[in-house]
Amino acid sequence: MKVAVLGTGYVGLSTGVCLAEIGHEVVCIDVDERKIDLLKEGKSPIYEPRLEELLIKNSTEGRLAFTTFHQQGLREADIIIIAVGTPQSDDGRADLSYLEQAAKDLAEHIVRDCVVVVKSTVPVGTNEYVKQLLLGQLKSNVEIKMVSNPEFLRQGSAIEDTLKADRIIIGSDDVSASEKIQEMYRPLNVPFLLTDVRSAEIIKYASNAFLATKISFINAIANLCEAAGADVEDVAKGMGFDKRVGSAFLNAGIGYGGSCFPKDVKALLHTSRELGVPFSLLEETISINEHQQELLVDKALKRFGTLNGKKIAMLGLSFKPNTDDMREAPSIKIARSLTASGAEVAAFDPVAASNARKVIGDIITYVDSAVEAAKDADALFVVTEWEEFKQHDVAALLDVMKQPIIFDGRNCLDEAALKACKTIEYYPVGRPAVILKGND
The missing domain is CATH 1.10.1040.10 (N-(1-d-carboxylethyl)-l-norvaline Dehydrogenase; domain 2)
Structure with a gap:
């Protein structure tokens, strides 16, 4: 099948790459020229395991292409997948402005009958709204059928979640459109749930x-x-x-x-x-x-009385391991609370430092290793459970710290290794603290 994907964020890019991997001809469309230029060079603008590998493979084999031109990307598409962002507005509702713009772009450039799939996460009733936008602004005499096909990808395992999905939800009031999307996904050999559009959205x-x-x-x-x-x-x-x-x-x-x-x-x-x-x-x-996002700061305040003048090491910045995504990451609130309390913060993350700097700014120091972060620290916060932190030699961190105090926000450090340390204060979440003083 010939598929066009609007949007090259986590959902759009992962979807496009995986559809190409199972044999479809895919064109990914995005208005961001910088991203498209990177993708054409075989470079992923986001960190996601296996994504760049499959991107290069399918681009080289001719099943995957990228463009900023809607006319080029939509010319031969049988299926058009909308995967643009629907960020949160100030009042909590989903901001549909990117989706509305996508619908306008489609209406101007669609030249053949097609199925339009809304994969973006949208409030109930949005698919009907998008169809009205399309029908009201179409430039060509074509038939459009709508399908709601929500995604269930986890950042850090988006490729695996696509190729080995638990289920695929297909919401449509048109049997032929539903069958076409089932045919597109059939090589994945995963269960389908067919439902009405509004149920799929919810x-x-x-x-x-x-x-x-x-x-x-x-x-x-x-x-x-x-x-x-x-x-x-x-x-x-x-x-x-x-x-x-x-x-x-x-x-x-x-x-x-x-x-x-x-x-x-x-x-x-x-x-x-x-x-x-x-x-x-x-x-x-x-x-x-x-x-809960304030928990480690509260624990530290209880332990020290004041954080003014204290140096705190932060291990992890991204909201979860295996991604560089900083959206709503607990590290943001923690960093701001620590610095507002007068603490000096040194942070290390294997991949997210660049994105973190854009969000948190220079109120903290970004360093290149866990040991560098821990050097002369009064306490260490484990914020993201990266595998390398779980496997790190705890003693090596304690050796360079001013005080051997760890607040583990993910309960991910090896307790046996902690108890092997002669002197340590270890404060996990929801578990008794481990406090050893030399000869204990």
């Missing part, structure tokens, strides 16, 4: 809101465990054995971030308010997460 929000709520729930339990002297990891393990609960997303820590959970929870809450349906559970999910 499925994405409901899925992310549920997972975010699960994270906030276990974080609230973690805080209870600390007060009660219990271990949240044992509690989560005990819960996870129950098949009705499941073990996924029961890792206590400093809250969720990223491009999906924060905005999707707020967008669903905004929709519920617009429809007059109370949804206080989502309000509490948001409130718990916002508090």
